[in-house]
Amino acid sequence: MNTIIFSVLAIFSLYVFFKLGKVKASSKQLNRNNRINRFGNRNNDESNIIEGESEEVKDENDN
Amino acid sequence: MSKHSALNRFGRSSNPAFTRGFQDNVGSLPLSERMTLDGAVNKTGILLSLCFGGAFIGWNIPALAVPGAIIGFILAMVTIFRSKEKAGSTAPLYALAQGIFLGGITLMYENAFDGIAIQAIGLTFGILASLLLCYKSGYIKPTENFRLMIVAGIGGILILYLASFVMSFFGGGLSLLSPTNGSLMSIGLSFGIVCFASLSLVLDFDFIEEGAEKGLPKYMEWYGAFSLMITLIWLYLEILRLLAKMRSR
Numbered sequence: 001m002n003t004i005i006f007s008v009l010a011i012f013s014l015y016v017f018f019k020l021g022k023v024k025a026s027s028k029q030l031n032r033n034n035r036i037n038r039f040g041n042r043n044n045d046e047s048n049i050i051e052g053e054s055e056e057v058k059d060e061n062d063n
Numbered sequence: 064m065s066k067h068s069a070l071n072r073f074g075r076s077s078n079p080a081f082t083r084g085f086q087d088n089v090g091s092l093p094l095s096e097r098m099t100l101d102g103a104v105n106k107t108g109i110l111l112s113l114c115f116g117g118a119f120i121g122w123n124i125p126a127l128a129v130p131g132a133i134i135g136f137i138l139a140m141v142t143i144f145r146s147k148e149k150a151g152s153t154a155p156l157y158a159l160a161q162g163i164f165l166g167g168i169t170l171m172y173e174n175a176f177d178g179i180a181i182q183a184i185g186l187t188f189g190i191l192a193s194l195l196l197c198y199k200s201g202y203i204k205p206t207e208n209f210r211l212m213i214v215a216g217i218g219g220i221l222i223l224y225l226a227s228f229v230m231s232f233f234g235g236g237l238s239l240l241s242p243t244n245g246s247l248m249s250i251g252l253s254f255g256i257v258c259f260a261s262l263s264l265v266l267d268f269d270f271i272e273e274g275a276e277k278g279l280p281k282y283m284e285w286y287g288a289f290s291l292m293i294t295l296i297w298l299y300l301e302i303l304r305l306l307a308k309m310r311s312r
Contacts, residue, residue: 002181003178006182006184006185006186007181010181010187010189013188014111014188016195017188017191017195018104018108021103021104021107022100022101022104023100023199024100024272025199026200028200028201029198029204030272030276032204034204034206034207035206035269035273036206036207036209036210036269037207038270038273039279
């Protein structure tokens, strides 16, 4: 009986893996700010560097 | 002086340690040459089939188990540290070699504890499916802290295994790791190791998901499937050990 139960569990689990594995993860999983960033290049829009013309900063002593 | 003078003068860093290797390729490949979820899952299926084929050989010829383990270990090291690009040829050989090893060791456990193999197989795939469901639904969210916790735990387990291996040359290894040790402490340790191995699967799922999302090169499908196989084989061995300990009580 044990053998049958565990065999069915193994086959059903493999079926779930092959079906579910090909489905994209939910947006709750993918659209997070705290995801692991393995390959870099993420959140470029949230970069600390402000793109654009650089501006000269006057030293107060010059005045 | 410019606010971003260093950036203006030297430009963005091209240090490989910062670019992390794949950044140049990410998203720049044609669609047919990019990693996909389908491809990674299909390749995992191929590796699992080869592993089962190898296990059939190992079960019938247990003497091949040790050579299988050694060859599998070498192939894993080559794939991880030398050539991810060649994972398409090394990963199937790894799965076959490890399958032979698993077949031999499973026979050994089965002779000592009747019916243990099918229980371990059922539990391994059960954990795989349930964690995949938790990951896909967003119930378990792998973060940098999550990864740190798993890596630190695996490091600790590795040190424990190494200590036991070294001690085995001087009489006997750690009795806590022995499959015939049915003490609560030993079972608790094995249970903890099974938990770490299970949670490592989540990191593998996330790696494959992110790789497909970023459009990594096609060979990374094999690499993703290979990393999933390593974790599954480790999980299976730990479940076998845990069940043997529980039966020894």
